Amino acid sequence: MVTYKEAGVDIEAGDALVERIRPLVASTSIPELLGDVGGFSGLVRLPEGMRDPVLVSGTDGVGTKLKVAQVAGRHDTVGIDLVAMAVNDVLTSGARPLFFLDYFACGRLDVDVAEKVISGVADGCRRAGCALVGGETAEMPGMYEPGEYDLAGFAVGVVERSRIIDGRNVRPGDVVVALPSSGLHSNGYSLARKVLWEDPGRSLDDVLAAGTGTLADVLLEPTRIYASEVAALQRTARLKAIAHITGGGIPGNLARVLPAGAAAVLDASSWEPPAVFAALADAGVAREEMVGTFNLGMGLAVIVDEADAHACLDALERLGTPGFLAGRITERGDEEPAVRL
Amino acid sequence: MVTYKEAGVDIEAGDALVERIRPLVASTSIPELLGDVGGFSGLVRLPEGMRDPVLVSGTDGVGTKLKVAQVAGRHDTVGIDLVAMAVNDVLTSGARPLFFLDYFACGRLDVDVAEKVISGVADGCRRAGCALVGGETAEMPGMYEPGEYDLAGFAVGVVERSRIIDGRNVRPGDVVVALPSSGLHSNGYSLARKVLWEDPGRSLDDVLAAGTGTLADVLLEPTRIYASEVAALQRTARLKAIAHITGGGIPGNLARVLPAGAAAVLDASSWEPPAVFAALADAGVAREEMVGTFNLGMGLAVIVDEADAHACLDALERLGTPGFLAGRITERGDEEPAVRL
Numbered sequence: 001m002v003t004y005k006e007a008g009v010d011i012e013a014g015d016a017l018v019e020r021i022r023p024l025v026a027s028t029s030i031p032e033l034l035g036d037v038g039g040f041s042g043l044v045r046l047p048e049g050m051r052d053p054v055l056v057s058g059t060d061g062v063g064t065k066l067k068v069a070q071v072a073g074r075h076d077t078v079g080i081d082l083v084a085m086a087v088n089d090v091l092t093s094g095a096r097p098l099f100f101l102d103y104f105a106c107g108r109l110d111v112d113v114a115e116k117v118i119s120g121v122a123d124g125c126r127r128a129g130c131a132l133v134g135g136e137t138a139e140m141p142g143m144y145e146p147g148e149y150d151l152a153g154f155a156v157g158v159v160e161r162s163r164i165i166d167g168r169n170v171r172p173g174d175v176v177v178a179l180p181s182s183g184l185h186s187n188g189y190s191l192a193r194k195v196l197w198e199d200p201g202r203s204l205d206d207v208l209a210a211g212t213g214t215l216a217d218v219l220l221e222p223t224r225i226y227a228s229e230v231a232a233l234q235r236t237a238r239l240k241a242i243a244h245i246t247g248g249g250i251p252g253n254l255a256r257v258l259p260a261g262a263a264a265v266l267d268a269s270s271w272e273p274p275a276v277f278a279a280l281a282d283a284g285v286a287r288e289e290m291v292g293t294f295n296l297g298m299g300l301a302v303i304v305d306e307a308d309a310h311a312c313l314d315a316l317e318r319l320g321t322p323g324f325l326a327g328r329i330t331e332r333g334d335e336e337p338a339v340r341l
Numbered sequence: 342m343v344t345y346k347e348a349g350v351d352i353e354a355g356d357a358l359v360e361r362i363r364p365l366v367a368s369t370s371i372p373e374l375l376g377d378v379g380g381f382s383g384l385v386r387l388p389e390g391m392r393d394p395v396l397v398s399g400t401d402g403v404g405t406k407l408k409v410a411q412v413a414g415r416h417d418t419v420g421i422d423l424v425a426m427a428v429n430d431v432l433t434s435g436a437r438p439l440f441f442l443d444y445f446a447c448g449r450l451d452v453d454v455a456e457k458v459i460s461g462v463a464d465g466c467r468r469a470g471c472a473l474v475g476g477e478t479a480e481m482p483g484m485y486e487p488g489e490y491d492l493a494g495f496a497v498g499v500v501e502r503s504r505i506i507d508g509r510n511v512r513p514g515d516v517v518v519a520l521p522s523s524g525l526h527s528n529g530y531s532l533a534r535k536v537l538w539e540d541p542g543r544s545l546d547d548v549l550a551a552g553t554g555t556l557a558d559v560l561l562e563p564t565r566i567y568a569s570e571v572a573a574l575q576r577t578a579r580l581k582a583i584a585h586i587t588g589g590g591i592p593g594n595l596a597r598v599l600p601a602g603a604a605a606v607l608d609a610s611s612w613e614p615p616a617v618f619a620a621l622a623d624a625g626v627a628r629e630e631m632v633g634t635f636n637l638g639m640g641l642a643v644i645v646d647e648a649d650a651h652a653c654l655d656a657l658e659r660l661g662t663p664g665f666l667a668g669r670i671t672e673r674g675d676e677e678p679a680v681r682l
Contacts (some may be wrong), residue, residue, distance in 0.1 A: 250354075
């Protein structure tokens with residue numbers, strides 16, 4: 001007689017995990033949440049008083065930043081990255097993040113590791129102000145090596161239709177108020193791992209450069225979640241466009257929110273990128289590749305009327321997360337790039 | 342100088358894929374959809390006229406059914422499974438599926454394979470009546486073997502709060518109207534692969550048993566999506582509870598929707614399971630393991646008042662997807678199991 005456990009799937013470990021994550025999930029509760037963990041699906045009401053609510057959703061993974069976490073044995077922050085990547089996308093439409101679901105896949109379920117990963121997801125959800133309403137833990141023997149896992153995340157937010165932010169009102173003369181990134185966030189890790197870790201044969205415990213922590217510290221710095229910053233900015237000014245700087249870098253992502261005929265001219269001397277970017281350039285990554293792959297210290301770019309710029313910067317200062325004036329919007333000539341940096 | 346492509350990530354292949362899936366995504370459009378592919382996030386309005394809308398979400402993967410697809414080189418149906426697993430969960434609350442997002446992860450992006458997979462996702466979305474509003478294609482060199490990929494899916498639906506189905510009105514005397522599964526659906530594949538494929542050393546091209554197709558046909562039969570059936574049943578009767586039969590089998594999933602003091606007594610002779618289940622039993626899977634792992638031919642169980650049973654069966658007959666009366670609800674004694682089969 002053959003049992004499921006012999007075939008490599010441990011239902012009891014899955015049940016044990018569900019018990020352990022229950023308090024983590026509960027820590028992310030919001031007033032709109034109905035029901036509890038254990039049903040077939042998560043139930044969330046809409047915030048009260050909305051007239052024409054529009055649901056905004058995003059999905060992402062953490063990429064090969066996971067490899068760093070797995071080799072370093074530090075599993076408690078990649079969940080923050082997971083929430084950040086999806087929630088920051090949702091924020092770009094002006095939506096308030098409402099709920100999140102995660103997918104955790106591995107070859108053999110290690111309950112301790114999975115609990116740490118999901119504690120990071122719950123941490124990220126608290127930072128984003130959204131409820132963790134569901135998740136899937138998939139044990140797939142033969143698909144993942146021992147110690148490896150993959151993660152995917154799904155975020156849903158809601159915005160009043162009349163308040164959707166989509167870049168259509170961006171005009172020459174507007175300015176780019178930018179929010180600093182905490183480091184690489186969760187993009188470009190296949191390249192970063194190669195040039196900072198594998199090719200030079202560094203250990204994750206080596207200090208990367210003067211003034212930085214270990215390579216593990218630098219590579220595992222959690223992605224910033226901009227939910228409270230965007231909420232504060234929305235209370236301060238009319239936000240015309242928001243770009244989340246991910247794969248494709250500042251030019252690739254900022255260009256997506258500019259209307260035809262508008263260009264963004266940025267002054268790279270107006271902010272100080274985290275040390276990891278200098279280390280990448282020193283390691284031989286070409287300027288063009290740097291610009292097209294990494295965030296270079298800018299995590300989120302917000303376009304506002306010039307008259308609102310100082311109020312926005314003041315609001316961020318009061319939150320304790322200073323932003324910077326990164327550049328301005330100009331007319332775009334036929335031959336000009338959408339973003340100059 | 343090091344480039345991202347040398348590090349194993351091909352941005353151009355990703356861009357090519359986005360172009361190829363654009364018409365697939367467009368084929369899933371619904372009236373509530375706003376905006377288009379390419380923004381940071383998918384935007385969907387709520388259906389008109391809802392008073393207290395509740396969002397219902399679910400996430401799932403396809404498990405190691407993917408292994409079968411990858412070895413067989415048949416990639417166009419696992420996307421249907423992906424949508425089915427999440428959408429059928431969302432249906433259990435009485436919600437209408439609204440939108441879906443997918444996560445596709447691989448070691449090296451094969452645009453042809455990814456396009457086939459996502460064509461299946463779009464097919465599933467059309468069957469479910471929901472819009473495919475976003476997705477993530479993750480190329481993670483070193484995380485997945487060549488030819489391997491993983492999939493995760495995320496579905497959101499909406500239900501009027503007063504019409505949420507949650508099992509609280511289930512009473513002794515109610516009946517279980519069941520909808521047949523198309524086969525294994527997407528659960529228990531680690532065990533099924535072992536006993537039907539690997540241990541006996543069968544080829545996927547071998548015919549499994551008299552009257553079945555090849556092993557590949559049987560193992561890749563797409564999971565049924567019950568959206569139109571549930572919608573028809575909702576127009577016919579008050580549905581008191583719905584259970585989606587996945588991992589844990591009929592007892593594990595039906596028990597989740599029964600109130601305290603109620604038991605379900607099923608008559609296994611009232612339906613004819615697909616041939617794959619007999620093949621699993623013949624291959625040595627113990628009865629207890631069969632019942633606790635596989636759906637045994639029941640994909641969805643719906644509990645209604647006995648007076649509504651025939652109208653429900655008639656409605657399913659008219660749709661061309663006959664259901665069956667699988668059993669009834671009784672008082673549950675202290676020592677009795679919640680589900681007897």
